[in-house]
Amino acid sequence: MRRIGFVLLAWSVGFLLSSGASRAEILVECENFENPGGWVSDQQFMDQMGSPFLLAHGLGIRVDDALTTVLFPRVGEWHVWVRTRDWVAPWNAPGAPGRFKVRLNGEDLPTTFGVQGADWHWQAGGSVQISDTTNSLSLYDMTGFEARCDAVAFTSNNTPPPNSDPEMATWRRACLGFPESLPDAGQFDLVVVGGGIAGTCAAIGAARLGLAVALIQDR
Numbered sequence: 112m113r114r115i116g117f118v119l120l121a122w123s124v125g126f127l128l129s130s131g132a133s134r135a136e137i138l139v140e141c142e143n144f145e146n147p148g149g150w151v152s153d154q155q156f157m158d159q160m161g162s163p164f165l166l167a168h169g170l171g172i173r174v175d176d177a178l179t180t181v182l183f184p185r186v187g188e189w190h191v192w193v194r195t196r197d198w199v200a201p202w203n204a205p206g207a208p209g210r211f212k213v214r215l216n217g218e219d220l221p222t223t224f225g226v227q228g229a230d231w232h233w234q235a236g237g238s239v240q241i242s243d244t245t246n247s248l249s250l251y252d253m254t255g256f257e258a259r260c261d262a263v264a265f266t267s268n269n270t271p272p273p274n275s276d277p278e279m280a281t282w283r284r285a286c287l288g289f290p291e292s293l294p295d296a297g298q299f300d301l302v303v304v305g306g307g308i309a310g311t312c313a314a315i316g317a318a319r320l321g322l323a324v325a326l327i328q329d330r
Contacts, residue, residue: 135274136272137265138286139181139248141165149174150250153259159278160231162261163330164194167211169255176214177250183265185243190269191215191236194261200229200318213263214249215239225258231272233264237299249301255271299325 125138137330142152142163150165157163167174183189198209209225213236222236252258264272273279284291299322303314306328314326 135267136282136286137181137183137185137261138272138283138288139179139265140178141250141260141262143179144177144179144250146178148177148250150177150252150260157330160261161224161276161283164259164261165250167209167250167252167255167258169252172255174252176252179248181246181248181265183244183246186241186244188238189241189265189267190238191222192221192233192264192266192271193222193236194231194233194264194274195225195259196228196231197226198257198259200227208254209256209258210253211260212251212253214247214251216247217249218316219251223253223262231261235271238269296325299323301325302327 121197131304140162141150142154144150144165147165149169150167152163152164154163165177195209195211197207198205207226211224212219213222213224214220220236220239222234224234227234248263250258250260266272268326273282283289301314301317301322302325303310303317304327306314306326310326310328314324318324
């Protein structure tokens with residue numbers, strides 16, 4: 112029997128309630144937006160960041176909004192954090208061309224994102240009042256010049272999420288309900304590590320020859 116087992120390590124959208132119910136956190140990984148619009152998923156820095164991010168690559172023309180749905184465990188006040196950076200800051204270049212807005216249910220948050228910090232960080236977006244547990248979340252590109260957004264987090268208190276590993280990786284796994292270690296996927300005749308062109312072709316070719324193949328890809 113021909114079969115390929117795919118082991119995918121990908122971040123999604125998740126919710127964490129800390130011990131003692133003192134802090135609730137919602138993590139929205141932008142690469143998994145339901146509709147990316149004109150934004151594209153950039154994976155080249157995943158080994159440094161632990162996650163892909165969305166990039167507004169419009170060559171100076173504003174790209175269409177990225178859009179998804181966020182489910183909140185309760186209504187009330189939530190604090191917004193956006194993981195982003197000013198990509199020209201390492202060269203002290205002015206203007207912050209990667210500017211963008213976050214929209215909740217079609218309403219822009221007051222903060223403009225992508226305008227501070229050379230490094231990836233959680234930029235504060237203020238607080239919002241949530242009146243319904245189902246809400247739309249979108250990214251609005253302002254320039255078409257490489258705005259980038261890794262994730263959006265909502266927290267029940269005004270403390271930013273972790274921003275460096277191993278704390279950030281542990282926090283992400285907890286929010287998304289991922290186990291500390293991967294479950295046993297079973298026995299295979301061939302294991303291919305890396306789902307690029309060569310790895311994908313190798314896995315498909317081996318499966319067509321009747322082997323049980325595991326194709327492992329980290330992004």
